Amino acid sequence: MPKELPSKKTHVGRLGYSYRRNLHERFIESILFLSALLSVVIMLAIVVMLVKESVVFFQHVSIWEFLTDTQWTPLFDDAHYGILPLVAGTVVSSVVALLVALPLGTIIAIYLSEFAPFAVREVAKPFLELLGGIPTVVYGYFALLFVTPLLQIIFPELPGFSLLSAGLVMGIMIIPYVSSMTEDAMRAVPMQLREGSYAMGATRFQTAIRVVTPAAFSGIAAAYILGISRAVGETMVVAIAAGMQPNLTWNPMEPAATITAYIVQVSLGDLPHGSVGYQTIFAAGLTLLLITLVFNIIGHLLRKRYREIY
Amino acid sequence: MITGIIALMIAILTFIALFAQMLIDGMPRLSWDFFTSFPSRRPESAGILSAWVGTTLVMLVTAVSAVPLGVGAGVYLEEYAPKNLFTEIIEINVTNLAGVPSIIYGLLALGLFVYQLGFGQSILAAGLALALLILPVVIVATREAIRSIPIAIREGAYALGATKWQTVSDHLLPYSSAGILTGIIIGLARAIGETAPIITIGALTFIAFLPPSPITDEFPYISFEWLTAPFTVMPIQMFNWVSRPEEAFQLNAAAAGLVLVVMTLTMNGLAIYLRYRMRKNIKW
Numbered sequence: 049m050p051k052e053l054p055s056k057k058t059h060v061g062r063l064g065y066s067y068r069r070n071l072h073e074r075f076i077e078s079i080l081f082l083s084a085l086l087s088v089v090i091m092l093a094i095v096v097m098l099v100k101e102s103v104v105f106f107q108h109v110s111i112w113e114f115l116t117d118t119q120w121t122p123l124f125d126d127a128h129y130g131i132l133p134l135v136a137g138t139v140v141s142s143v144v145a146l147l148v149a150l151p152l153g154t155i156i157a158i159y160l161s162e163f164a165p166f167a168v169r170e171v172a173k174p175f176l177e178l179l180g181g182i183p184t185v186v187y188g189y190f191a192l193l194f195v196t197p198l199l200q201i202i203f204p205e206l207p208g209f210s211l212l213s214a215g216l217v218m219g220i221m222i223i224p225y226v227s228s229m230t231e232d233a234m235r236a237v238p239m240q241l242r243e244g245s246y247a248m249g250a251t252r253f254q255t256a257i258r259v260v261t262p263a264a265f266s267g268i269a270a271a272y273i274l275g276i277s278r279a280v281g282e283t284m285v286v287a288i289a290a291g292m293q294p295n296l297t298w299n300p301m302e303p304a305a306t307i308t309a310y311i312v313q314v315s316l317g318d319l320p321h322g323s324v325g326y327q328t329i330f331a332a333g334l335t336l337l338l339i340t341l342v343f344n345i346i347g348h349l350l351r352k353r354y355r356e357i358y
Numbered sequence: 359m360i361t362g363i364i365a366l367m368i369a370i371l372t373f374i375a376l377f378a379q380m381l382i383d384g385m386p387r388l389s390w391d392f393f394t395s396f397p398s399r400r401p402e403s404a405g406i407l408s409a410w411v412g413t414t415l416v417m418l419v420t421a422v423s424a425v426p427l428g429v430g431a432g433v434y435l436e437e438y439a440p441k442n443l444f445t446e447i448i449e450i451n452v453t454n455l456a457g458v459p460s461i462i463y464g465l466l467a468l469g470l471f472v473y474q475l476g477f478g479q480s481i482l483a484a485g486l487a488l489a490l491l492i493l494p495v496v497i498v499a500t501r502e503a504i505r506s507i508p509i510a511i512r513e514g515a516y517a518l519g520a521t522k523w524q525t526v527s528d529h530l531l532p533y534s535s536a537g538i539l540t541g542i543i544i545g546l547a548r549a550i551g552e553t554a555p556i557i558t559i560g561a562l563t564f565i566a567f568l569p570p571s572p573i574t575d576e577f578p579y580i581s582f583e584w585l586t587a588p589f590t591v592m593p594i595q596m597f598n599w600v601s602r603p604e605e606a607f608q609l610n611a612a613a614a615g616l617v618l619v620v621m622t623l624t625m626n627g628l629a630i631y632l633r634y635r636m637r638k639n640i641k642w
Contacts, residue, residue, distance in 0.1 A: 069521060072521075072523070073521050073522060073523055076523045077434075077438055077522075077523075079430065080430045080431070080433055080434035080438055081434055081438070082430075083426070083427045083428075083430030083431040083434065084430070084431040084434040084435055084439070084448050085448070086427055086431065086493075087431060087448060087451050087452050087455055087493065087494070087497070088447065088448055088451050090455060090466075090490055090493070091451050091454065091455060093466060093470060094458065094462060094463075094465075094466045097465065097466050097469040097470060098462075098465065098466075100469075101469065151365075152365045152368060152369070155361050155362055155365040156362065156365045156366050156369065158362060159361075159362020159363065159365065159366065160362070160366075163362055164362070172366060174630045174634075175370070175373075176369065177626065177630060178623055178626050178627065178630070179369060179373055181544070181547055181548070181551075181622050181623065181625075181626040182376075182551070182619055182622060182623075183550070183551025183552070183553070183593055183615075183618055183619070183622055184551065184552075184553065184554075185551065185553045185593045185596050185597050185600070185615070185618075186376070186380070186551070186596070186615045186618060186619055187376075188597070188600065189380075189596065189600050189608075189611055189612070189615055190375075190376045190379065190380075192600060193379065193383075193600075193608060193612075194375060194376070194379045220368075220369065220372045223369055224369075274457065277457055277459075280459070281458075281459025281460070281461065281462075282459075283459070283460065283461045283553070283554035284553050284554055284593075284597065287554075287597075288597065288600055288601065308459065308461050308554065311461055311464075311465070311554075311558060312461070312554065312557050312558070315464075315468075315557050315558045315559075315560055316557065321473055329465065329558075330465060330469070333461070333462055333465040336459060336461070336462065337458065337459075337462055340457060340458065340459055341454070343457075344453070344454055344457040345454075347457075348450065348453060348454075
């Protein structure tokens with residue numbers, strides 16, 4: 049006697065296979081998938097938008113001129129389209145910022161991770177987080193109206209706008225990012241390494257500098273790189289405190305424009321859609337995106353590596 | 359050890375200096391009139407009415423668009439996504455998006471929302487630009503909150519015959535709501551202070567009128583006209599005042615900055631408090 053095959057009907061109970069229920073699940077899953085897909089779409093849209101407008105720009109201006117001309121005066125009658133002055137401004141302000149943020153951020157991280165008593169850490173960490181949440185336009189105000197006058201007491205010849213004061217404030221602004229990521233990396237170092245070091249008779253300081261810091265190296269490097277990409281992309285502080293005149297200089301005591309400040313300056317004016325001036329901000333934006341993308345990718349690779357060690 | 363304390367002190371002192379400077383300059387300007395007046399050519403009668411109304415409306419658009427999309431994407435990546443190359447691409451992409459400078463989002467919004475889609479320099483365009491900006495923050499917070507829920511909760515739900523979505527909507531989302539909320543608040547606090555993308559879409563800085571009210575007298579009582587209205591927001595208003603040479607306007611900037619900082623600090627503080635309570639109370 050053939051065994052009765054379970055017909056589809058017997059499964060339509062409350063726990064069985066239900067066509068409608070399955071359809072419902074599939075529908076929700078595809079909606080969730082689409083929202084995850086959106087992040088890829090945004091990235092593509094950014095690249096397409098910047099490249100599309102830049103292509104039109106580069107039909108007007110040769111890439112050679114863009115990369116080698118030493119003047120950036122796209123809105124003048126005698127128009128020059130050399131990105132170098134903007135890149136120089138970006139590099140100088142970022143270097144000043146990083147000279148502040150990297151050492152101070154690292155020292156704070158080492159202190160909080162290896163030395164600070166529990167109570168100090170519990171207060172300092174949220175405090176640093178709050179510091180990181182202050183709007184950049186407020187830091188810009190602070191740079192222009194507090195730090196610049198203060199610096200002018202020390203350097204009387206300092207102009208009202210300078211890369212120095214913008215960079216210094218930017219550095220302070222980036223400290224929380226660097227210190228929190230560096231600290232995370234250092235705390236991820238297993239306790240055994242420290243205990244081993246103590247067992248060999250090392251002091252706390254020797255352990256922190258010679259054992260924990262090298263062990264957390266790639267995490268710390270990733271934190272530095274994120275700090276760099278933040279400094280390069282920072283806009284409001286430099287737009288407010290560094291002046292917006294493109295100026296090919298490597299001297300932080302001078303005013304100059306960064307890539308981001310230039311985009312702000314053009315946006316504040318009234319440029320017609322589709323003009324060369326309008327396209328310049330996309331070409332500048334593309335340059336900026338490429339710079340930060342390179343740093344982000346290096347940071348990602350480093351982070352991936354240090355995750356695999358332990 | 360001592361250098362550590364000194365470094366920490368430098369950060370703290372800077373913050374105190376920043377706050378004190380704004381307090382001294384801005385406090386005298388803070389009055390009821392400051393909140394209920396439009397910006398003006400005369401610094402002593404200028405106020406931030408259009409700015410805070412604009413900020414509120416822009417944040418509304420940002421929250422309404424970023425929260426469902428961000429939470430949805432987070433849930434997908436954490437609970438549904440198969441382990442394959444495509445998922446990895448999405449994950450790398452989210453990390454990369456978080457590292458893109460905010461002004462680039464402004465350029466995207468300028469090209470896409472303002473011109474391509476024809477939204478103009480409106481509240482809608484600004485709100486969407488900021489939504490894209492904070493999307494990675496919401497996604498990462500959602501993922502972390504959901505990841506911290508033990509697998510046993512899911513297995514319990516499946517054992518009782520729940521489908522995947524029933525498990526997510528009845529268990530995972532409610533249990534992770536505090537963590538997700540923390541992420542949303544941090545994201546919105548960031549969006550409130552963002553200036554660069556909004557300048558880039560070409561928002562006007564002198565707005566002495568309010569957008570049309572969302573509530574009307576006639577049927578259907580709700581109007582969406584405000585979405586397409588020109589606007590200004592708090593950080594733009596502050597930037598505008600900072601860049602004026604007259605000192606009186608810079609006092610206004612300090613006052614606006616004070617309001618802005620109090621807003622963001624309150625939101626961030628709330629987020630930190632929520633996380634602290636969560637860590638204390640939830641024991642799986």
